[in-house]
Amino acid sequence: MASYLKLPFSNQQNYVEIKLSHPEGTYDATNAAVAAAAGGDLDIVCCVDVSGSMAGSPINNVCEVLRDIYERTQKDYHLFTYNTQTDVNRTLKTLAERNENLQGSGGTSFACIFTAIKDYLLQNASAKKPVTFIFMTDGQDNEPNGPALQKSIQMLKLILSGMTNLPPITFHVIGFGEVNDAFLNQIRTFGTRQGLFRYSTESKELQNNFNDMFEYALTVRQFTIKFPNGKTYTANNIDNETVGFLTNEGDDLSANAELTLIDDKTTTTQFPLQPMKDIRAIHRLHALNLIQPENEEQVKSIQTYLNDIQITNSKNFAERLETEQIYKEIDQRMMEYRELFTQLKMTQVPERVKLQLSALRHDPIFANTQRKKKLDLRVNRNVDYFKKTDISGILQGYKVSITPDTWEEIKKQKQDWVDIYSNEDIYEIMRKSSDNILCLGIFVQRDEEVITNPAKGLKLLKATNTIISYDSFINGMNLAKNNQRVQGQFTTLNDHYSIAGALADEQINAVIPLYINDEHMKRIRILEGIWLGYLYTLDSYGYDRQQEVALLKLLFEIIQQRTKTDRQKQVLTELEKVCRFIIDESQGFKNAEQFGEKTYDKLLKRLPIVNTQEYDLSIPLMIGYLRNDLKSVLVPIYYEYLRQEYLKKYPKNSATVKTIVEILVYGSNAKQLPTTSSTDNSNTLTNNNLPDYIERSFINYFHDELSQPIQLTPEKITKETPKLMVHKEIELNYIKSLLLPLPDFIRTMLNYCKIDEDYIEKHLDYDTLRYELLITFYYLIYSDTNSGGLLNLSKKEEILYIIDGRLQSEKVRVVAHEDMESVHLVRLVSHAALNCKTLEGFAGVMRKYCPNRRGPIFSEVFIRLVEAYDQGDGDTVGTATKKEKLMALLKNQISTTTATKVIYEDMDQCHSLPSVDDALKSLRRFTDEKEIEEIGLQNRGRLVVYCRRTRMEDRQCRRKRNYRFFLYPFYEDSF
Numbered sequence: 001m002a003s004y005l006k007l008p009f010s011n012q013q014n015y016v017e018i019k020l021s022h023p024e025g026t027y028d029a030t031n032a033a034v035a036a037a038a039g040g041d042l043d044i045v046c047c048v049d050v051s052g053s054m055a056g057s058p059i060n061n062v063c064e065v066l067r068d069i070y071e072r073t074q075k076d077y078h079l080f081t082y083n084t085q086t087d088v089n090r091t092l093k094t095l096a097e098r099n100e101n102l103q104g105s106g107g108t109s110f111a112c113i114f115t116a117i118k119d120y121l122l123q124n125a126s127a128k129k130p131v132t133f134i135f136m137t138d139g140q141d142n143e144p145n146g147p148a149l150q151k152s153i154q155m156l157k158l159i160l161s162g163m164t165n166l167p168p169i170t171f172h173v174i175g176f177g178e179v180n181d182a183f184l185n186q187i188r189t190f191g192t193r194q195g196l197f198r199y200s201t202e203s204k205e206l207q208n209n210f211n212d213m214f215e216y217a218l219t220v221r222q223f224t225i226k227f228p229n230g231k232t233y234t235a236n237n238i239d240n241e242t243v244g245f246l247t248n249e250g251d252d253l254s255a256n257a258e259l260t261l262i263d264d265k266t267t268t269t270q271f272p273l274q275p276m277k278d279i280r281a282i283h284r285l286h287a288l289n290l291i292q293p294e295n296e297e298q299v300k301s302i303q304t305y306l307n308d309i310q311i312t313n314s315k316n317f318a319e320r321l322e323t324e325q326i327y328k329e330i331d332q333r334m335m336e337y338r339e340l341f342t343q344l345k346m347t348q349v350p351e352r353v354k355l356q357l358s359a360l361r362h363d364p365i366f367a368n369t370q371r372k373k374k375l376d377l378r379v380n381r382n383v384d385y386f387k388k389t390d391i392s393g394i395l396q397g398y399k400v401s402i403t404p405d406t407w408e409e410i411k412k413q414k415q416d417w418v419d420i421y422s423n424e425d426i427y428e429i430m431r432k433s434s435d436n437i438l439c440l441g442i443f444v445q446r447d448e449e450v451i452t453n454p455a456k457g458l459k460l461l462k463a464t465n466t467i468i469s470y471d472s473f474i475n476g477m478n479l480a481k482n483n484q485r486v487q488g489q490f491t492t493l494n495d496h497y498s499i500a501g502a503l504a505d506e507q508i509n510a511v512i513p514l515y516i517n518d519e520h521m522k523r524i525r526i527l528e529g530i531w532l533g534y535l536y537t538l539d540s541y542g543y544d545r546q547q548e549v550a551l552l553k554l555l556f557e558i559i560q561q562r563t564k565t566d567r568q569k570q571v572l573t574e575l576e577k578v579c580r581f582i583i584d585e586s587q588g589f590k591n592a593e594q595f596g597e598k599t600y601d602k603l604l605k606r607l608p609i610v611n612t613q614e615y616d617l618s619i620p621l622m623i624g625y626l627r628n629d630l631k632s633v634l635v636p637i638y639y640e641y642l643r644q645e646y647l648k649k650y651p652k653n654s655a656t657v658k659t660i661v662e663i664l665v666y667g668s669n670a671k672q673l674p675t676t677s678s679t680d681n682s683n684t685l686t687n688n689n690l691p692d693y694i695e696r697s698f699i700n701y702f703h704d705e706l707s708q709p710i711q712l713t714p715e716k717i718t719k720e721t722p723k724l725m726v727h728k729e730i731e732l733n734y735i736k737s738l739l740l741p742l743p744d745f746i747r748t749m750l751n752y753c754k755i756d757e758d759y760i761e762k763h764l765d766y767d768t769l770r771y772e773l774l775i776t777f778y779y780l781i782y783s784d785t786n787s788g789g790l791l792n793l794s795k796k797e798e799i800l801y802i803i804d805g806r807l808q809s810e811k812v813r814v815v816a817h818e819d820m821e822s823v824h825l826v827r828l829v830s831h832a833a834l835n836c837k838t839l840e841g842f843a844g845v846m847r848k849y850c851p852n853r854r855g856p857i858f859s860e861v862f863i864r865l866v867e868a869y870d871q872g873d874g875d876t877v878g879t880a881t882k883k884e885k886l887m888a889l890l891k892n893q894i895s896t897t898t899a900t901k902v903i904y905e906d907m908d909q910c911h912s913l914p915s916v917d918d919a920l921k922s923l924r925r926f927t928d929e930k931e932i933e934e935i936g937l938q939n940r941g942r943l944v945v946y947c948r949r950t951r952m953e954d955r956q957c958r959r960k961r962n963y964r965f966f967l968y969p970f971y972e973d974s975f
Contacts (some may be wrong), residue, residue: 002259003276004247007287008305014253015287016233018225018243018261018271043129044077044217045120046092046210047113048102049137051083055104058138058176058203065207067096069214078120082113084142088120107142114152118159121169130167130264132195132217134210135187138176144183160192168193168264172217174209176200181354193222193234199359201352216365224262236365244286281311282319285326289364296341299334306330310475320435321386321530324474324540329364331481336360382529382541391526395434398522407431410517416570417516420502421472426516429469430523437523437531438516439473440571441466441501441508442558446538454536454550455595455616460557465567466501466508470531473499473511510535512554515577524578525585548582548589549596549619552626555579556618560748580626595619603636606772617641618745630753634746638760639772641743646776661778663734664770665804667727695836698844702901709848712829726804730766738773771799778803830860837879839894843903846889853904854936862889862935869920890943907937 002018070092079090083106172195188195198209235245417426443462450457476499498509513524529543624633701709836842850858865886934946
């Protein structure tokens with residue numbers, strides 16, 4: 001069916017819409033779009049300018065997006081590059097596989113690329129496939145009026161004129177930088193079908209523009225429509241089900257009974273034409289979306305018409321979402337038009353303004369393909385959810401199921417809950433529609449961070465006394481935005497527009513629904529993604545589950561601003577019910593990646609919270625309050641508050657913090673332990689020589705250096721700092737000195753719930769507080785040790801002894817091994833390392849006997865591993881191979897059953913080892929020629945091989961020439 005409506009301006013221009021959903025035998029737009037997306041019947045050729053002005057970021061951005069397009073489509077489209085010559089031998093596949101960027105150099109000759117296009121069309125004419133050229137340039141021809149360029153254009157047009165009966169040939173154009181508007185618009189008309197134009201002012205925009213062009217070429221279909229009087233129009237499909245277009249001004253459609261629709265495959269379908277009867281907001285917006293204003297007066301007419309469109313009369317909920325989105329797109333586009341037309345009034349108009357205006361005229365077509373890409377990838381997910389979920393059906397089902405008795409109960413609430421804009425009460429609102437809800441108006445400030453961190457990016461400025469329905473709010477915000485008349489573009493989140501509230505000084509730019517009754521709450525819950533998305537992002541598609549958690553912080557801020565009037569308390573009670581329902585029922589809250597129910601449970605269990613400084617403590621405070629369990633969470637929140645404040649106050653590894661930790665462990669009057677023997681031979685190899693037992697001891701040593709391994713050689717302690725004695729009693733006065741005054745956010749809730757302000761002080765357990773302070777000062781501030789190990793401790797008393805062990809290990813303790821340079825010891829230790837069955841045991845031996853990552857033992861082990869590399873070293877199946885041990889040293893990491901760990905703590909890991917085989921071949925040559933004197937690992941993962949000098953030098957230069965260095969290629973600088 002085809003229907004039309006008359007627009008009330010522009011000389012009664014008409015909008016015609018054709019529905020493609022018909023019985024068998026008619027055109028299937030959905031299947032056509034799928035086939036087109038598969039690329040089987042479409043040839044795309046990218047023509048990319050690689051002149052010198054494209055060098056650097058511009059050409060790199062183009063290469064990146066072309067590689068990404070190939071990865072997504074897996075179609076090997078042609079890639080023509082040109083400067084003063086054209087290279088037609090590249091494709092997107094070769095660009096992706098080689099992973100090398102194109103290089104920009106030379107001048108620009110459009111004649112060469114037009115000639116290459118002409119030759120390509122001649123060679124592939126027999127294929128009879130539609131061809132799309134995406135023509136990109138950032139400059140002008142070296143000879144813009146030269147005979148070579150004019151001849152190439154004439155030849156190309158001559159060839160194209162003979163292809164009018166073949167599948168369509170289209171030229172889309174992307175301009176960047178200093179280009180000529182008239183010339184580029186001429187290029188897009190070269191084909192047998194007119195193409196589109198995009199313009200980039202920054203190199204990073206090239207990626208979006210190429211993506212737009214490809215998506216349009218692959219998914220959007222074009223149709224030809226013929227009227228009985230012979231007039232023809234072209235149109236693009238909007239949603240795979242609808243084709244919409246504007247007729248010429250003054251056309252009279254009343255005499256036309258039937259239209260003929262011709263698709264890309266020349267399939268024809270007849271449609272009866274009649275006036276549109278059920279005219280909804282979506283139809284008017286589709287019409288406005290196609291209008292290209294020619295001056296500022298036409299822009300004002302469109303804005304006036306847009307102002308009068310009410311978006312509440314949608315057929316279903318998905319349509320309502322689309323309506324809101326198109327409304328916003330048109331509104332923003334008109335603002336851009338006004339700014340450009342204002343600039344065009346100037347005497348000297350920059351070429352850039354003309355280019356931007358040309359691109360803006362094509363923007364609605366791309367907006368149709370971009371509509372589902374707002375606010376990150378989550379918008380796509382939300383759109384799909386809204387389309388797949390029959391929200392309208394669910395809401396209507398709730399409305400139908402309401403019993404007469406329930407309606408009577410709702411009617412009793414009429415006096416308290418009235419929309420100040422429509423004057424409709426709660427009963428009328430719920431009777432009239434199934435998807436409108438009543439809300440409290442608030443005034444907020446949104447920062448860009450609100451997209452990724454809702455709790456931090458939105459701040460309440462004022463809670464009003466205004467009760468308003470969601471429909472009234474959206475319509476009012478749209479009117480306010482259009483009436484603002486601000487020159488320039490809106491910035492999406494920081495739009496400074498609002499509507500008036502019930503009182504003279506009240507402003508509203510956001511709303512939160514009110515519970516009011518159970519049936520009303522059902523609507524709120526189903527529509528949650530919509531109102532939360534708009535609340536935090538000004539976009540109904542912008543929902544994210546973190547917004548549910550952030551809503552609790554917003555509720556707390558409203559409580560902070562509360563008044564003592566009965567009305568304010570009544571409203572606050574209804575807001576609390578909504579939030580209580582969310583924390584009790586919402587999967588978003590229960591499964592939130594950060595700061596939801598799981599984080600709250602960790603807080604109650606007094607486990608350290610990751611990213612503690614990002615956790616707004618008003619959130620768990622509100623959870624406890626809404627669960628009627630505020631007192632149980634007050635003390636844990638205070639502990640977490642102390643942690644946050646001290647993390648802000650002290651830098652990592654602060655000497656002051658170490659002093660605090662030592663006092664918490666040893667007391668202010670620390671006592672020394674009795675001195676121990678200076679020799680320690682109690683755990684030597686002679687005590688137990690079972691191989692598995694020996695290796696197990698080194699595995700334990702690798703995981704915890706306080707665990708002493710079997711001594712492969714007698715050790716002698718030459719120097720040791722006296723140890724301190726753990727102080728088990730609590731030093732109450734010192735711990736109290738570390739307490740901080742009660743913060744205002746806790747005082748607010750104590751006063752609101754009528755709890756004494758000294759409640760926390762009375763319920764502090766100072767033994768537990770000592771434990772909490774140690775977690776804060778040692779694990780989170782002083783020590784680099786991952787606090788994850790702390791989470792497995794069952795008794796807080798163990799913390800004292802664990803931290804004591806680590807502090808004692810930091811003290812000076814010099815251990816001498818007997819005859820470290822002896823051949824016997826080198827062979828013994830290297831044999832133990834090379835024959836370890838596990839990488840953990842191997843790492844333990846290397847850490848124990850090669851702590852400096854060099855020396856005769858390290859060299860011996862490394863050389864033996866290099867010699868065994870890729871030669872089938874005879875390792876037993878199921879045990880760590882010598883190749884794995886070598887790679888573990890080079891990477892400075894091994895994989896354990898629980899995690900990946902480093903061998904040497906003060907070195908960087910290396911995850912990428914380029915040219916390993918070549919490097920080891922070179923190293924093996926030095927080994928075979930016995931040129932190596934010593935091998936060592938330096939910080940930042942570099943392997944240094946010290947070799948014997950090859951020639952004698954004079955005495956002054958001998959030190960400089962004594963060694964040659966070989967840097968293993970963890971980094972590019974090797975010599």
